[in-house]
Amino acid sequence: MHSKQVRRRRAVVAALVAVSLILLTAYFGESPNSPLHTVQRGIVEVFSPIEEGASKALAPVRNVAGWFSDTFKAKSQVDQLRNQVHRLQALLAQAQTAEIENRQLSNELRLVDSAGIDTYKPVAAQVILRDPNLWYETVEVDKGSDDGVRIGNPVTGDGALVGEVTVVDPTVSVVTLITDHTMAVAARVQDSSGDTGVLVPAVGKPNQLVLQYLPTSAPVQSGQLVDTVGFRSGSLQDLFPPGIPIGQVSSVGNDLANNGEVQVTPAADLHHLDVVQILTAPHAGTERAQLP
Amino acid sequence: MNVQLRDYVRLPVRLIVLAFATVVIQEAAVSQISIFGTSADLTPLVVMAVGLLAGSIPGAIMGFGIGLLVDMVLFQTLGISSLLYIVIGYWSGRLRELRDPSHGLVPMAVGAGATAFAGVGMAVIQFLLGVDAPVSVLLLQQIFITVLVNTLLALPVYAAVRRVVEPALPQDPLRRRRRAYSTGGLSPLQRPSSRRGVAPGSSTR
Numbered sequence: 001m002h003s004k005q006v007r008r009r010r011a012v013v014a015a016l017v018a019v020s021l022i023l024l025t026a027y028f029g030e031s032p033n034s035p036l037h038t039v040q041r042g043i044v045e046v047f048s049p050i051e052e053g054a055s056k057a058l059a060p061v062r063n064v065a066g067w068f069s070d071t072f073k074a075k076s077q078v079d080q081l082r083n084q085v086h087r088l089q090a091l092l093a094q095a096q097t098a099e100i101e102n103r104q105l106s107n108e109l110r111l112v113d114s115a116g117i118d119t120y121k122p123v124a125a126q127v128i129l130r131d132p133n134l135w136y137e138t139v140e141v142d143k144g145s146d147d148g149v150r151i152g153n154p155v156t157g158d159g160a161l162v163g164e165v166t167v168v169d170p171t172v173s174v175v176t177l178i179t180d181h182t183m184a185v186a187a188r189v190q191d192s193s194g195d196t197g198v199l200v201p202a203v204g205k206p207n208q209l210v211l212q213y214l215p216t217s218a219p220v221q222s223g224q225l226v227d228t229v230g231f232r233s234g235s236l237q238d239l240f241p242p243g244i245p246i247g248q249v250s251s252v253g254n255d256l257a258n259n260g261e262v263q264v265t266p267a268a269d270l271h272h273l274d275v276v277q278i279l280t281a282p283h284a285g286t287e288r289a290q291l292p
Numbered sequence: 293m294n295v296q297l298r299d300y301v302r303l304p305v306r307l308i309v310l311a312f313a314t315v316v317i318q319e320a321a322v323s324q325i326s327i328f329g330t331s332a333d334l335t336p337l338v339v340m341a342v343g344l345l346a347g348s349i350p351g352a353i354m355g356f357g358i359g360l361l362v363d364m365v366l367f368q369t370l371g372i373s374s375l376l377y378i379v380i381g382y383w384s385g386r387l388r389e390l391r392d393p394s395h396g397l398v399p400m401a402v403g404a405g406a407t408a409f410a411g412v413g414m415a416v417i418q419f420l421l422g423v424d425a426p427v428s429v430l431l432l433q434q435i436f437i438t439v440l441v442n443t444l445l446a447l448p449v450y451a452a453v454r455r456v457v458e459p460a461l462p463q464d465p466l467r468r469r470r471r472a473y474s475t476g477g478l479s480p481l482q483r484p485s486s487r488r489g490v491a492p493g494s495s496t497r
Contacts, residue, residue, distance in 0.1 A: 012349050016356045016378050023360075024371030028421060036370060043364045051320055051365070058321035065325040129319045131366045138367060167367060174367050205430060207329075271326055 032167075041169050044140070048128065048172040052142050055128045066272065087223050120241055120279035122156070123147050125173070127273050137180035137201075139163075141276060144171045148280040152239050154228075157276035158268035160245045161185070161228060165278060173278070177270050178246070179207065186229040186238050187211055187246055189262070191219050196229050199246060199264060207271075209247060209264040216260050224249045226264050241282050302460040307342065307354055310456050314338045315361045330434045332441045333407060334449060335362055339377045340406040341453035343384025344399060346461060351381030369421070376413040380406045396447075403446030404439050411435035 027036050125141035143149050145168050153165040155175045164183065167174035176183060179201045187199040189211065195218040202208040211226060226249060230242025251263040318334045325331055335358050343351025355377030362373045384402055387393065415431060 009349055013352050013378065013382055016352055017375065020356065020359070020371040020375040020378065022371075024369060024375065027370040040364050040367065040370065044367065047365055050316060054316045054320035058317070061321050062324050069326055129365065130323055131368070140367075271329075272324075 041167065044172060045169050048142065051128045091225070121148070121281040122277040123149060123280050125276055125278055127276060137177040139175050139177065139273060141173050141175055142171070143278060144169045144173050146170045149173050149278050150280065154240045154244070154279045154282050155276050156244060156279065157273045160247065160267035161240065162268045162270060162273060162276060164239060175276065178209065178266060179270060185240060185246065187226050188229045189218070189220050189249060190225045190227065191221070193219065195220065197260070199226065202263065209266060211262050211264050212260065214256065214260040214262065216257050218256065220249055220252055220256060220262050222249050222252055239282065241279065303346065303350065306456055306460045307350065310338065310453065311354060311358045311361060314358060315365060319365055327441050328437050330437045332445055333410070333438055334445070336377065336380055336406040336410040337403050337442055337446055337449040338453055339381045340384045340402050341399065341450045342457060343381040344388050344402060344450070345454055345457050346385070347389055348382050348385025351385035352378045355381030372414065372417050376410050380409060399450035400443055400446045404443040407439045407442040408435065411438060
């Protein structure tokens, strides 16, 4: 009797482990359109109304917890933000002058102004799920292909680029954040020469980015803003439209001179996104000078 | 419905509802509350609590179910969380079956162990799968903070799970007998005279 129980217990555990390993192996080697992925998308589709409802119902709990967390954080940030305001006011004055100049030059060249985000047909979406761990930097939003969302659409939030749509269903989408290890964005530092590079997540620092492939002599300084390039070279076109803020240079150090790299802090608070904008027409109205 | 059949399905139904509720609450609310840059994870705690209350087989099955649900809902690689949570549920259940720990703080210790195992296990599996992800002191720090937060949450989570699961559990004679010993009422080590007073017909000297 006892040995029968032991055998049954071991058989159940062995079966469960075997099923898990089979699922893991099958899923890992599959393409995104394979049966397991399709089943997963179906389940997410079924779950999404429940998640959306629960997300709205539990919003007060999140807000209360967020209030306590923000209060503790706010005190330590006051001085830092004051300094930042002074610096940004100076930058704003420069930017306004540059904008006027830019508009005049654009008119002269008859280029379409692509800075307005409305051109890209933004769709507002609410974040209904987020993955809390370091391994998958994704959020799930309540808009899908029924609202015109497509794979590869850029996503902004908190006034800056936050990621890209990687999975689309009729009513929900999965957004991979710019801090995910699979992401890379062509970006430009707003220094005197507008140096460009590729922005990737910093290894070992999940909330930090690294702008790579800069000229080692680039006049980059801490605090300078970083935005998207939106390059176009023949038929090859950047997923992201130009001029969307991404973050600001947080540290320059010796990495610039040695490797052409600088540290960048994202402008958006990626861990507290509630509403995002999906740019469903990222290439609308962009007529940019082509790269050689 | 047949009474026997109803008793038979009561525990699985409660466990299924508990699994769904846990995943929805975890992903819709708890994971969005940041505590020192990380968030609590209720799922290993619930699996641990089910194992401690219901035994190794229900614990392992609950671990598999919750893990699969988490992987499905979060669009992760299927099977990773299931594999880790099976181990958590099974060993929590075995702890109950072999030792039957009665101390009130046992869920805290087991919850801390379960969370640490889930964090480290996830890291190891991801490295084995070749995911190019951050390897750093920060990862260990995040695991450590999650373990601390989960340790504090282990007792309330265990109490909540017990409220849901315990009414559906069959009576456990071993546990009833142990409870009787601890209150001193039915321990065979005690002499009848000290338990019931003077036995009829015995000398009073």
